[in-house]
Each structure stands twice: as C-alpha cells, then as structure tokens.
Amino acid sequence: MTGQTQAQPLMYAGVPRDIDFVKLLGWSQVVLHRGPTDELISRATSDGIVRIALLALTLRRAASVEYIDDGAGPPKLVSAAVALDPKPEHGQVLMLSFDERDNYYRATIIYEDNKVVVWTTSRHLQGVVETAARDGILVQNFDFDTETKEMTRGKVNVLLPDE
Numbered sequence: 001m002t003g004q005t006q007a008q009p010l011m012y013a014g015v016p017r018d019i020d021f022v023k024l025l026g027w028s029q030v031v032l033h034r035g036p037t038d039e040l041i042s043r044a045t046s047d048g049i050v051r052i053a054l055l056a057l058t059l060r061r062a063a064s065v066e067y068i069d070d071g072a073g074p075p076k077l078v079s080a081a082v083a084l085d086p087k088p089e090h091g092q093v094l095m096l097s098f099d100e101r102d103n104y105y106r107a108t109i110i111y112e113d114n115k116v117v118v119w120t121t122s123r124h125l126q127g128v129v130e131t132a133a134r135d136g137i138l139v140q141n142f143d144f145d146t147e148t149k150e151m152t153r154g155k156v157n158v159l160l161p162d163e
Contacts, residue, residue, distance in 0.1 A: 009066035009078055012040045016057040019050065028053075030077060032063060042067055044077040048098030048105050048126070052080035055096065055130055059084075084133055088113075091138030093129055105129075107151070109139060118144045120151040128154040 014032035017039075021028040025043075030053050032040045042065070044050050049065075056063035063082045069075040081097035088094075088110055095108040104119040105126045120126060129151075132139045143153040 007068050007070060009068055010075075011064065011066055013062050013064045014038070014040060015060060015062050016053045019053055019057060021050075029074065032065065040065070040067070041074050042077050043074045044080075046077070046098065046100040046103075048103070049077050049080045049100060051105075051126065051130065052082055052096055052098050053077075055134060056080075056082040058134060082133075086136055089138065091132070091140055091142055093133040093139060096129065096133055109142060111142060111144075116144065116149070118149045118151045122151070125151050125154050128156055131156050 012032060014034035016030060017033040018031040019028055027043045027045045028050050030042050030044050044053065053063055061082055063080050065077050066079040067075040067077050078101060079097065079099040081095060083095045084093055086092040086094070090110050090112060092110045093107055094110065094115060097106045103121060105121065106117060106119045107129045108115055108117050129139060137156055137158065139154045139156060141153055141155040144151045
C-alpha cells in the first residue's frame with residue numbers, strides 16, 4: 001500500500017429501516033433513511049455497528065454513521081452512534097456508539113450528575129447498556145476505571161408484578 005492514501009470516512013445520519021444479514025456475503029446490509037429520495041444503502045461487517053443500528057431501528061431513532069465508499073460494493077460502515085434523550089438521572093444512558101477502527105463500544109452515561117463517556121469490549125456489558133437504553137431503565141451498580149474510562153460493572157433489573 002505504499003503511496004496509497006486511505007479514503008476519509010463520510011458522514012450520514014438517518015433512521016435505519018432495513019437490516020439484512022446474509023451469511024454467504026459475511027456482512028449485513030443496513031439501509032438508513034433520511035427522506036423519500038435520500039437513503040444510504042450500506043454494508044456492515046462489524047457486530048458492534050449492527051447492534052447500534054438494530055437499537056436505532058427498534059427505537060426508530062436516527063443513527064449517525066461514518067462510512068467509506070471504496071467502490072467495491074455498497075459503502076462500508078466504520079462507525080455508528082445513536083443518541084437518546086432520557087431524563088438526566090444517575091445511570092441513564094444518553095448515547096451509544098461503536099467504532100471498528102478501535103473496536104470500542106462507547107456509552108455516555110449520567111454518573112453522579114455528570115456525563116461520562118466510557119468504553120468496553122465486553123459483549124456482556126454491551127448487552128446490559130443496550131437493554132437499559134432500549135427500555136429506558138437505569139444502569140445500576142455502574143462502575144468504571146477512572147483513569148482509562150473502561151466500564152467494569154453494570155446491572156439492570158426490573159420489579160416483577162408480584163413484588
């Protein structure tokens with residue numbers, strides 16, 4: 001690759017309306033919709049990007065993505081983010097994102113009246129934070145390394161009808 005430059009990612013924001021995984025291709029097609037004549041038909045090879053797109057689809061919220069159009073098929077997504085707007089309360093998730101360039105799954109969460117941006121590579125913690133974001137519940141027992149900002153603990157729970 002000597003002498004070649006990597007294309008700079010382009011940005012797009014729209015509501016995911018279609019996500020289709022085809023095993024034979026090894027990637028998911030993600031269609032983001034911004035208007036009747038404005039859609040981005042793209043491919044995602046990263047599970048983290050697909051998870052963010054699925055969350056945005058479920059919530060019918062816009063996802064912001066970065067993509068590279070290398071001419072070899074649909075443009076390739078390299079990052080995705082979805083912003084939420086819950087009450088600013090300890091444990092509320094404000095934003096989730098994933099960037100395949102470093103494979104970090106990031107979350108912006110209210111912690112002691114401040115917004116903190118934390119990260120994880122743990123699929124377990126990703127699931128906990130996504131559940132909180134999707135269902136509008138708090139991340140409890142939330143903890144992270146104050147130097148690196150790596151999430152180290154998170155819990156979600158709900159009261160059952162008989163409690």
